[in-house]
Amino acid sequence: MNRMQLFLTAIGGLLLANQADARQVIVRKDLLSAHFGARTFDRIEIKEIDFSPGQKTGLHLHPGGTVGYVLSGAIAFRVDGEEGKLLRGGDAFFEPPNTRIVTFDNASTTEGATFLAFYLLEGNEPLITMLAS
Numbered sequence: 001m002n003r004m005q006l007f008l009t010a011i012g013g014l015l016l017a018n019q020a021d022a023r024q025v026i027v028r029k030d031l032l033s034a035h036f037g038a039r040t041f042d043r044i045e046i047k048e049i050d051f052s053p054g055q056k057t058g059l060h061l062h063p064g065g066t067v068g069y070v071l072s073g074a075i076a077f078r079v080d081g082e083e084g085k086l087l088r089g090g091d092a093f094f095e096p097p098n099t100r101i102v103t104f105d106n107a108s109t110t111e112g113a114t115f116l117a118f119y120l121l122e123g124n125e126p127l128i129t130m131l132a133s
Helices: 003-023
Strands: 043-051 066-072 074-079 085-088 092-095 101-106 113-121
Touching: 074 092, 074 113
Parallel strands: none
Antiparallel strands: 043 113, 066 092, 066 113, 074 085, 074 101
16 A cells, blocks of 8 residues: 555545544433432433323322423413423423422414323322322
8 A cells, every 4th residue: 555545544534533422422402301309209200291282181290390391283282370382292291299280281273282291209209190080
């Protein structure tokens, strides 16, 4: 192999190494920061939940609190005492422990919605407690 071939081989190797390094970069995107105070929990249950078009949850609360992530669709969301918001695919949400969730409904009457819910529980707490309207 002559010097030019060696040089081109070395440059090619460096370029490939740089491309490999660029593909291995870890990017952490801030989605949500939730504060639980002095709350303790000893288990987490994770559920993937599908809502039919127009499906409504009803007034409820989560004894241990819930953190979630919308995978697809649109969710109308309102925690008691706060302004409502529209969550879309890629949005994270927090339902504080023992706080009334006034609205958590599929905002579309024509398309479904899917989200992940991470229920933070202690002992035999239920995932959700439905409340009278």
